[in-house]
Amino acid sequence: MSKQFYITTAIDYLNGPPHLGHAYEKVITDVIARARRSLGREVFFLTGTDEHGQKVQQAAQAEGTRPQVYADRLAAQYQALAAKLHLSNNDFVRTTQPRHQAVVQAMLRKLHDRGDIYKAPYQGFYSTKEETFLTGKDRRPDGTWDPFWGEVAEVVEENWFFRMSRYQQWLTDYIQADPSFVQPDYRRNEVLGFLRAEKLEDLCISRPVGRLNWGIPIPFDPGYVNYVWFDALTNYYSVPAALGDPAAVQPLAGYLPPPASGPAAPELWPADIHVIGKDILKFHAVYWPIMLQATGAPLPKQVLVHGWWQKDGQKMSKSTGNVVDPLAVIDEWGVDAFRFYVLRELDIGPDGNWTDAGFQARYSAELANGLGNLVNRSLAMLKRYRGGVVPARHDELAPDAGKVVAEVQALLEKNHLQAALVGVWSLVTRANQYVDHTAPFKLAKDPAQAKRLDEVLYNLAETCRVLAVLLWPFLPNTAARIFAQLGLSGAPDQFSAAAWGGLPAGHALGEPAPLFPRKDPPAAAKP
């Protein structure tokens, strides 16, 4: 067994139902996972939910229920989203799972023994009403507190701290030495920028149980629960460790019970890519590598940072109502149309802007009229003129297809998903041009042109097959439907099958049907 390609999404905090941002991050991660599998790697794709903390505790309280009951209900929504997006995740981690908590506690004990965790007084301004410490940012310019916070008192309480500050220089050197550790480059520059400008402080990692009890207990101090960092970030590591991955288990030797001997443990750690949103960059590019370094565990190879979506040029917010509900879009347009729009519209990195008009334009122009119509016209002609039986191989479009296949492979290996889609569509366009230039519908009227018609029809059908293979990581449903319409069994899930000439002569097609039905706009009301 060899090291798998291990990729993760951020885990979602259960403070509300899933929205576009959650769905987007999962789609790009899924495409990378599927692409690597298609290119021959064994892949482990992890997503999950972050279930502890004050907001969950309070939300449960407000409903008069226990936090675990509340968390179960919300987590089910996120699992349903994963299914609805057709994610190919191999596991779904929940931070309330015992397998996760055991690893978190093991890591804390090791760091405590090593002296990287210490207890100290924490001084701050505490709002009893909101049950939270306030920071300087919450203070108004004149130094007073907004009445929203109620009575604010200066409080000193003991807490546990992680000795992060001593790793600042090491981390700076590390990131400087490895340009691919944080991507895109401008995010890496941001990290280096504040590592240069600000002094890292030690991290407060606990809360007294009197204030917060919905958390993983600090194993060496029953008066405290763990606060966020060692709980949430550690999910990436706890799942491999719980599965018995030697690279994850070994650094915690003596702190974790030895894994039950069972089926061969997967080799996952270190993660190849953590896909995250720009809002949690610092935690993943600063806190997390330091936590791992202190633990003596290898660091993930890359933190890949995506941007946020706006709607119609404005920040999405529940109060203004300009939100995009991914589930509603999928119900109306299909999951592949949703995946296509977010992948084609926005490159990984910058912020994007969702517009319904833009969505419909891409659906209509690129999916229905471009890809869908190409497959439909190609297969319909093969059915009509040749009874749906594939003619002898002919290679007229092979060079064009081969060029696109090579280009898309190179782009997939660099996770340039948007550019890869542009590349795939260049083959769609090429094939549509080919139909017009060769005019098989005219050839069909002249019996003397029968051989030429065979050649053209083969090139078109084979191009459709190649397209299915190329599209698999992005639009798995559509790729599978193209295969089915070509009468091919199995899934187009191996990139090597994109090599020209896979359709055998004499093979019988399935039944052609539009892949993306035209959506006529509702009858425009004329004034």
Next chain:
RNA sequence: GCCAGAGUAGCUCAGGGGUAGAGCAGAGGACUCAUAAGCCUUUGGUCGGGGGUUCAAAUCCCUCCUCUGGCACCA
């Protein structure tokens, strides 16, 4: 405020000393296999303002304007 980055066709953006580019949108045309889709042709820009360097600037320099991102817990 500080640190990055960006202003190029109606829209989204590429180009980075030598005759302004692509996709979409718009206009026109020939066709008819197909989801009235597709294909071909085409209109359109003093490259944010001003100054400078140069034989030559969208490109390099200065300056101003505007916008965006980041500056420690919202995907």
